[in-house]
Amino acid sequence: MKVLVVNCGSSSLKYQLIDIDTKNVLAKGLCERIGIDGSMLTHKTPDKGSVEYKEYMKDHTYAIRMVLAALVDKDTGAISSMDEIDAVGHRIVHGGEKFSQSVVITDEMLRVVEELTELAPLHNPANLMGIHACKAIMPNVPMVAVFDTAFHQTMPEEAYLYGLPYEAYTELMIRRYGFHGTSHKYVTGRAIEMLNMDAADTRIITCHLGNGSSITAVKGGQSIDTSMGFTPLEGVPMGTRCGDMDPAIVTYLMDKLGLDTAGVNAYMNKKSGVLGISGVSSDFRDLGDAAKAGNKRAAAALSTFAYNVKKYIGSYAAAMNGVDAIVFTAGIGENDRTMRETILKGLDYLGVDVDFDYNMSCPRGEEVVISKPDSKVKVFVIPTDEEMMIAHDTARLVK
Numbered sequence: 001m002k003v004l005v006v007n008c009g010s011s012s013l014k015y016q017l018i019d020i021d022t023k024n025v026l027a028k029g030l031c032e033r034i035g036i037d038g039s040m041l042t043h044k045t046p047d048k049g050s051v052e053y054k055e056y057m058k059d060h061t062y063a064i065r066m067v068l069a070a071l072v073d074k075d076t077g078a079i080s081s082m083d084e085i086d087a088v089g090h091r092i093v094h095g096g097e098k099f100s101q102s103v104v105i106t107d108e109m110l111r112v113v114e115e116l117t118e119l120a121p122l123h124n125p126a127n128l129m130g131i132h133a134c135k136a137i138m139p140n141v142p143m144v145a146v147f148d149t150a151f152h153q154t155m156p157e158e159a160y161l162y163g164l165p166y167e168a169y170t171e172l173m174i175r176r177y178g179f180h181g182t183s184h185k186y187v188t189g190r191a192i193e194m195l196n197m198d199a200a201d202t203r204i205i206t207c208h209l210g211n212g213s214s215i216t217a218v219k220g221g222q223s224i225d226t227s228m229g230f231t232p233l234e235g236v237p238m239g240t241r242c243g244d245m246d247p248a249i250v251t252y253l254m255d256k257l258g259l260d261t262a263g264v265n266a267y268m269n270k271k272s273g274v275l276g277i278s279g280v281s282s283d284f285r286d287l288g289d290a291a292k293a294g295n296k297r298a299a300a301a302l303s304t305f306a307y308n309v310k311k312y313i314g315s316y317a318a319a320m321n322g323v324d325a326i327v328f329t330a331g332i333g334e335n336d337r338t339m340r341e342t343i344l345k346g347l348d349y350l351g352v353d354v355d356f357d358y359n360m361s362c363p364r365g366e367e368v369v370i371s372k373p374d375s376k377v378k379v380f381v382i383p384t385d386e387e388m389m390i391a392h393d394t395a396r397l398v399k
């Protein structure tokens with residue numbers, strides 16, 4: 001069975017064509033600058049390499065048409081006809097409380113997703129554009145929606161309620177939802193296999209550390225708390241997002257800087273985080289280089305990030321009465337060995353005993369165990385694979 005996985009942003013569209021039976025990625029690519037001058041499709045197959053198509057894409061429907069043309073192209077493609085695509089899996093950022101698992105896409109469920117747009121005004125409309133584009137071009141192919149929030153719907157009330165009047169929850173839908181659920185779920189599944197324990201007894205802390213970062217407490221395979229909240233702004237400071245702070249800062253900033261709601265949103269989402277602290281970059285590679293060269297603000301950004309991740313690990317160990325495994329994933333978690341070391345140093349009270357030499361020399365892009373063999377808490381680096389997770393859910397639901 002071949003599944004096309006589609007992940008739409010407001011001006012981008014990422015895709016992978018996955019053969020579920022062999023787990024092979026047959027092709028993948030990215031459409032950039034949709035609706036903007038300079039649109040480009042980069043398409044890759046394992047045996048035919050990479051090709052770029054520079055052509056104006058006026059909307060997501062046009063982009064999907066170009067993707068399908070690239071997939072069936074006899075020189076660059078991976079399949080001989082569109083009929084070989086058995087199903088399409090779409091990533092949707094926000095499923096609110098309505099979706100606690102992946103679902104087959106129907107007109108009725110799309111209406112519900114549209115109602116949730118208020119909760120994710122930047123993301124859900126783009127995800128919906130991708131779905132409508134695929135439906136227009138492939139009306140008879142079954143499609144599945146996989147939600148970033150779904151994995152966290154198992155959180156208990158005490159973890160998802162904020163200290164606001166209860167009506168803020170019941171009438172305004174303000175609660176912790178959590179994000180990156182597909183990634184947390186994927187690495188949890190892998191960690192449970194690696195732990196060799198009864199799944200129901202496992203206590204795992206998954207650290208998805210990338211441009212956006214979130215940390216999740218997973219007990220018995222279920223999310224019981226996560227650092228992102230009502231929006232992906234909460235939690236640790238990120239590339240450009242501020243993360244946790246005193247909520248009174250919002251109105252103070254508005255007063256002092258004369259910002260309106262859009263202005264303060266941009267300040268907290270785009271100008272803050274490690275970029276804001278360092279004034280250098282949101283990219284941890286640049287920050288590492290700058291810190292090594294003596295830039296104190298870059299060093300402060302890195303240590304603030306590490307300190308906050310460590311605090312979440314400690315609080316989730318408390319929430320679960322201990323921890324059996326800590327998992328690192330995503331761009332920083334998988335690649336930034338120094339950051340892993342900074343986070344993991346001084347967690348011996350929890351029973352974390354890391355082989356720091358191996359942490360520095362272990363292979364990249366593979367699942368590795370960086371804790372010592374007799375460490376009470378195992379520490380894993382597990383490359384995330386959200387697309388494979390989406391493809392699997394899609395195949396399972398359409399079969």
Ligand code: AMP
Nearest residue numbers: 210211212283284285330331332335336
């Ligand atoms: P993601 O959002 O998961 O794609 O992660 C992107 C982030 O990962 C980038 O902003 C970088 O800061 C970080 N990253 C990727 N590769 C490395 C690396 N080799 N060393 C340090 N950070 C990295």
